[in-house]
Amino acid sequence: MTSPEGRIAALLARPSLSRLLEALNGEGEETRIVGGAVRDALLGEPIGDVDLATTALPEETMRRGRLAGFKAVPTGIEHGTVTLVADGVACEVTTLREDVETDGRRATVRFGRDFVADARRRDFTVNALSLDRAGVVHDPCGGLPDLAARRIRFIGDAATRIREDYLRILRFFRFHARYGAGPPDADGVRACIAGRGGLTGLSRERVRAELMKLLVAAGAAPVLRTMAEAGLLMPMIGRVPHLARFEAVTEGGGEGVFPAFRLAALAVGVREDALRLREELRLSNDEFDRIERIVLALEGLSGRGSPATLAQLRHLAHRVGQDAVAAGLVLLAGRGAESVERTQAMIAALGRTPPFQPTGRDVIARGIPAGPAIGRVLEAARHAWVEAGAPDDAQAQLRLLEDAIAQGVRIEMPPSTTPT
Numbered sequence: 182m183t184s185p186e187g188r189i190a191a192l193l194a195r196p197s198l199s200r201l202l203e204a205l206n207g208e209g210e211e212t213r214i215v216g217g218a219v220r221d222a223l224l225g226e227p228i229g230d231v232d233l234a235t236t237a238l239p240e241e242t243m244r245r246g247r248l249a250g251f252k253a254v255p256t257g258i259e260h261g262t263v264t265l266v267a268d269g270v271a272c273e274v275t276t277l278r279e280d281v282e283t284d285g286r287r288a289t290v291r292f293g294r295d296f297v298a299d300a301r302r303r304d305f306t307v308n309a310l311s312l313d314r315a316g317v318v319h320d321p322c323g324g325l326p327d328l329a330a331r332r333i334r335f336i337g338d339a340a341t342r343i344r345e346d347y348l349r350i351l352r353f354f355r356f357h358a359r360y361g362a363g364p365p366d367a368d369g370v371r372a373c374i375a376g377r378g379g380l381t382g383l384s385r386e387r388v389r390a391e392l393m394k395l396l397v398a399a400g401a402a403p404v405l406r407t408m409a410e411a412g413l414l415m416p417m418i419g420r421v422p423h424l425a426r427f428e429a430v431t432e433g434g435g436e437g438v439f440p441a442f443r444l445a446a447l448a449v450g451v452r453e454d455a456l457r458l459r460e461e462l463r464l465s466n467d468e469f470d471r472i473e474r475i476v477l478a479l480e481g482l483s484g485r486g487s488p489a490t491l492a493q494l495r496h497l498a499h500r501v502g503q504d505a506v507a508a509g510l511v512l513l514a515g516r517g518a519e520s521v522e523r524t525q526a527m528i529a530a531l532g533r534t535p536p537f538q539p540t541g542r543d544v545i546a547r548g549i550p551a552g553p554a555i556g557r558v559l560e561a562a563r564h565a566w567v568e569a570g571a572p573d574d575a576q577a578q579l580r581l582l583e584d585a586i587a588q589g590v591r592i593e594m595p596p597s598t599t600p601t
Contacts, residue, residue: 188222189316197270198231202314204249205274210237212274213296213311219318220307223328224360233274234311236294239263242274261292278302297321304342304349305356306334331362339372347379351391354408358398365407374411381416389462392417396443402428405447418448419457430511441471442508452476477501478509488523494531495567503531535573537563539582547586561585 183191192214193199205212212235221228235242242263243253251265261276277299278290293299296319300309306324313319322336333356335342335349343349350373357365380388395401406424408414414422427447441464449455455476459469481497482489489497498506507528514524539562541555549558562585566578 183225185223185225186316188225189312189318192218192222192228192231193312193314193316195231195270197268198272200249200267201233201246201251201265201272201274204245204251205233205235205237205242206314210235210241211296211313212237213313213319215299215311216303216308219310219312220324220328220360222312223310223318223325231272233272234277234296234299235274236277238276238292242276246274260290301336302345303336304346304352306336307356307360309336331360332366333357333361333369334366335369335372339369340375343372343376343379347376348383348387348391350376350380350413351388351395354404354413355391355395355398358395358400358404361400361404365404370407370411373413377411377413377416380413385461385463388417389464392462393440393444396440396447401443402431417461418444419461420448420450420454422447423450426512429515439471441468442475444468445472445475445508446512449476450479452480471505474501474505475508475512478505479512482506482509482513488527491527491530492567492570494527495534495571496564498531498534499563499567503534506531534571537566537571537578538575539578543579543582544586547583549586558582558585561588 193202198214202212202214212233214231215234216232218228218231220226237245239255239258239261242265243255246253246263246265249267251267254264254266256262256264256273257275261278262273264271264273266272277293277296279293279295279298279302296311300311300319300321303309303322306322306327308324309320309322310324310328311319318325323334327334333353335353353369353373354365395404398404402424405414405422405427409422409424423446427443430446431443444458445455448458449472452473455469455472458464458472464472478497478501481501494506494510510524510528514520539559541551541559544555544558545551549555559582562578562582565581565585566572569577569581572578
């Protein structure tokens with residue numbers, strides 16, 4: 182594995198970034214890489230966006246960027262931020278700042294020239310590191326030892342940092358779930374509990390964004406349990422969390438899971454839960470649709486005296502989607518090895534279901550006029566196809582379609598094979 186020094190050197194050697202630092206440094210101004218890019222380079226984590234902080238005022242930053250061939254976009258110029266773009270790579274560059282006044286949601290700032298003062302207004306020590314053009318890492322807040330210990334710690338007085346922006350409560354737990362080891366910093370937890378009332382004043386969109394990132398972090402399960410014990414979780418999701426279920430579905434580790442599935446695992450039992458979350462967290466239409474389908478799958482799978490048959494799973498998948506049924510099976514699986522193995526086998530079998538190929542054109546070609554009858558014939562044929570074992574052969578599927586037409590289009594589905 183590359184050393185921290187090697188990773189820092191590789192970051193500074195990026196062509197567009199190197200060219201930008203050359204343009205923005207000198208003639209009385211200094212620009213450094215700040216925040217997450219420095220932290221992640223030292224840890225060997227994938228580096229996302231690269232942010233820069235500079236002593237130059239925004240107008241001077243844009244002037245220098247344009248002279249160096251960058252496109253300058255005043256994305257947040259009133260707060261000192263401009264975006265410089267070249268070769269498809271964008272960097273946000275922000276003039277150093279000092280807080281004048283804060284109200285727990287936003288801050289009034291003035292521009293400054295002191296990197297230490299700028300660092301001290303940030304949230305956590307590991308986010309206050311900066312890297313200059315010469316490759317020197319500056320650590321005015323003790324972030325390097327915290328990084329080595331995998332410890333997320335507020336800069337200075339935790340309660341003061343939280344009062345500046347109450348979203349830092351969620352960020353504290355999210356960063357610990359992503360980067361931390363062991364229990365969260367005790368002083369930080371106490372300050373979060375003391376300041377939890379401030380969460381109610383935050384926009385629901387900001388709360389949702391932080392929560393969704395937390396849910397897919399590798400260490401989310403133990404962190405959510407800590408939050409629940411501290412009384413911080415239930416007010417956000419509006420119900421007692423399904424902690425054991427969440428832990429069961431996250432035991433495999435990794436972050437490649439849809440946040441909506443993790444949210445459903447934690448906070449959804451019935452459709453009313455999904456509706457409440459849509460309102461309380463301002464879920465996107467796609468997120469709500471995923472969660473609602475999972476709820477419908479849970480309803481179709483629950484309350485059975487015996488496990489659902491493959492045919493019943495296929496019927497349910499047609500109604501709510503194969504992914505939702507798979508998610509429902511996982512949520513109901515429990516933690517035993519036998520149960521997990523059986524669930525995986527059912528999901529695999531469901532995933533091997535071939536497509537049902539007949540369309541409305543096939544129905545019309547067989548003498549049924551356009552109209553509602555088309556859908557009823559297709560539905561009846563699809564139902565018969567599932568009951569027949571979902572044959573892949575196109576001709577066999579068409580014969581089932583013809584049988585449905587011959588029996589009449591108002592076929593009633595047998596209740597014994599329709600998931601409830």
